[in-house]
Amino acid sequence: MAPFSLMTSSVSWLAKSFSVFSCTNTLARCTSVLPTAYVNPVKCLTSQASGPPKRPLNGYLRYVLQQQPAMYRRIPEIKTVDIIRKIAQQWRMLSPEQKQPFQEASLRAREQFKVDFQRYQALLTPAQLQQQALEKRQRMAKRKAICKKRELTELGKPKRNRSPFNIYVSEHFQEARGTTTPAKMKSLVEDWRNRLSHQKKVYTQLAEDDKIRYKNEMTSWEDHMMEIGREDLIREQTLSNKKKVSAKTSEVKKETKKAKAKVVKNTTPTVK
Template sequence: MAPSSLVSAAANLWTKCFSVYSCTTTLASRSPGFFPASTFCVRWLSTTTSTPPKRPLNAYMRYVQQHRPVLVRLHPEIRAVDVVRKIAQQWRALSPEQKRPFEEASVKAREQFRVDLQRYTAQLTPAQEKQQALDKKQRLAKRKAIRKKRELTALGKPKRPRSAFNIYMSEHFEEARGTTIQAKMKSLLEDWKNLFNHQKQVYTQLAEDDKIRYKNEMKSWEDHMVEIGRADLVREQTLSTKAKKPALKTKKKVVKRTSAKAITLRKKAKSSTTKTVKTSKKR
């Protein structure tokens, strides 16, 4: 092909691309709410999606999403918790025929989600797959930590002891300078640094008392956890000290027994020696 024909072909291709782009921008300008130009151009020019598809809602959550705005509009004075509770009661009272439209919509959404997820994973690079696996691992660890914290709170685990500055901050937070929480904390930190040693000593003593409180409460709480069969929640250092104490006691008992046995053997040996000496003298 001649160079002139190559140039003309490239010019024709560029003209077609520009005409498509101008057409889309014109449509977007006419109906910006329905057809955003920037979003369309980015999606049209890019070949990969930036975010993974969202998981679809189940049948119950679809029912909540549909009926919650209606219930809030009819009863604006009801709390959010009561709204969810009332919708849950309505869902339980529905018949299987009334639930079927929401269940069918959920099934269709799950099928579409599988297709979109396969399309998305096929476009990922090895580095992106590795990063996604790491993000998933971090999310699972965070959820696990949140569940464990809720469980410990439900079981009545004592709160950690507060430091001297935390006690000072809780007492003077209301009258602190600043409008935001960060500004108040910053001003309290500056005031804490400017306090004299005898002024800080009061809060230091309160912090020491709080440590003693935490130590006593943790001891009784961990003993209770062992009694109900939840030794997995007890600290390792506590378990190690409890395991060492009976071992030391048995060791002392063994030492005492061996020492008593040794004393009896010595007495027998002395008595036998005295008997032999007396018999030899008689002879």
């Protein structure tokens, strides 16, 4: 099972967005395994008339959406995050027999989804299929980029160096003119353009210092990545430079070894 924090956040998002979908199927009541107060019909995500079928919920999410209304009625002032946390605790305490109806409903919905999706695909033109494949690749690329960024953050990759303007914005954003972020940014851009060269010089120097900081931290970080076997996270230029240095060092060692062997050979007395 996924970590609790990740599980609750994803469930919260799905629970909030659930109301915007068209719902037709209901989940059978589980009176034999759950108290009556906790049993409510749950509608499942189904296909829209003008779009592709929606992927069905798994057993756990079905249980969450079933328990939410009763939880809201019992504790009207409770927050959604707290509801999800309580329901997740209840789910973990259920026996396999109590979870079975939700999981079986999920399996049935998954089979129906496969049929509906094949029927939907058959109605698409070649151009629509091509567009669909393109959108899928874009979604996968975006998801991969997000995962990689999260991994780099967890591994402690240094933050990139800031430009003079970035430093200026961070120092003057609070007192900038405007009530919204776009308005504040617009005023900061105008102020930056109107500043004289000697007024920008201090930020240019700070940016140079930050650039040195980033370079030193990246060198240490990439050395550490090399030690733990994560060469895939090291920049190509850094790898190329390391290979050049390694090749040069290896060549020097070979030349030194040859020179020593030659010296030993010349100093060895000839046996007559």
